[in-house]
Amino acid sequence: MDGLKKTIIRGGLETLYFSAAHHVMRPFVGGVGVILTLHHVRPPRPDRFQPNRLLEVTPGFLDDVVRSLRRSRADLVSLDEMHRRLTNGKARRRFVCVTIDDGYRDTLQWAYPILKKYEVPFAVYIPTSFPDRLGELWWLALEAVVARNKRIQLLVDGKERSFDCASVEDKRHLFEELYGWVRSFKTEDELRRVVRDLCGRYQVDVTAFCEELCMSWDELTRLAADPLVTIGAHTVNHVMLAKVPEKVARSEMEMSRSVIEAALGTRPQHLSYPVGDPTSAGPREFRIAAELGFKTGVTTRPGVIFPEHRKHLMALPRISLNGEHQQLRYARVLISGAATAVWNGFRRVNAA
Numbered sequence: 001m002d003g004l005k006k007t008i009i010r011g012g013l014e015t016l017y018f019s020a021a022h023h024v025m026r027p028f029v030g031g032v033g034v035i036l037t038l039h040h041v042r043p044p045r046p047d048r049f050q051p052n053r054l055l056e057v058t059p060g061f062l063d064d065v066v067r068s069l070r071r072s073r074a075d076l077v078s079l080d081e082m083h084r085r086l087t088n089g090k091a092r093r094r095f096v097c098v099t100i101d102d103g104y105r106d107t108l109q110w111a112y113p114i115l116k117k118y119e120v121p122f123a124v125y126i127p128t129s130f131p132d133r134l135g136e137l138w139w140l141a142l143e144a145v146v147a148r149n150k151r152i153q154l155l156v157d158g159k160e161r162s163f164d165c166a167s168v169e170d171k172r173h174l175f176e177e178l179y180g181w182v183r184s185f186k187t188e189d190e191l192r193r194v195v196r197d198l199c200g201r202y203q204v205d206v207t208a209f210c211e212e213l214c215m216s217w218d219e220l221t222r223l224a225a226d227p228l229v230t231i232g233a234h235t236v237n238h239v240m241l242a243k244v245p246e247k248v249a250r251s252e253m254e255m256s257r258s259v260i261e262a263a264l265g266t267r268p269q270h271l272s273y274p275v276g277d278p279t280s281a282g283p284r285e286f287r288i289a290a291e292l293g294f295k296t297g298v299t300t301r302p303g304v305i306f307p308e309h310r311k312h313l314m315a316l317p318r319i320s321l322n323g324e325h326q327q328l329r330y331a332r333v334l335i336s337g338a339a340t341a342v343w344n345g346f347r348r349v350n351a352a
């Protein structure tokens, strides 16, 4: 995320917090609850080049947020309980549902002890190729290519081009360019081809990140044994479903559920769309998820849950605890629904 965008977001959160507008707005914008998104939870690292840092928060920050939620009037609930409340319940209190994507080992090592301490139910969404050690965490591979080299050459539109990335500043800039470029591709295949090509040229083992960072099936089995934990599906190959043919999208969702059921003995009822923004999951994916019988599908579209989402259970928004904004007061404004109401122009449902 570029500096200006960060400043604007922070400015907005500060304004909402210090004006106390989020308290005033809450009855109108808070909805019935909120689903929180986490990725990595781990101690901060000293490296200056951390382009994927928005995907990680520290254990201390998570502890602060959870403690604050436990003291608040919100109910911390599982996905099943959230689904029950949305479909037939009339709960008096607002709910908060904690979800963690991708199944990193730090979920077990850092997030789990904190959530366990406060007895918080939570869901972990697993792309099955990660514990199978075949997955491509391509955004980390891209980071590694840029981090480990001073100069990068690659084919852009059939032409060989060269980029300097010796300084941290150049690395940040180049990563942002490369990331934006590969995300703009129409197909997932194209993105994977470019990343594999870069990894081949610069000796980055794209599948090594699974072993290094993600839980094994044994570790998942241990985690899943706790009744606090719900294991959800997150496809097989962590693909942006809207960028693959319908048959592939369907089998990615269906297969991941079967593989998890075979490995852990429970059939996932809940789905998280990889990446999860409108370019990765749209009406076609919501329809397929419903046809496959999932109870809920979560996106990364920002927002809180309103009663209207009862009719859009496959297109639920979430609130991400972003590593770039690790302040309890920002988290409070986000969880209140005030910030996303402003960002979404007060529109409650976005399932298009």
Ligand SMILES: [Zn+2]
Pocket: 101, 102, 234, 238, 274, 275
């Ligand atoms: Zn993911």
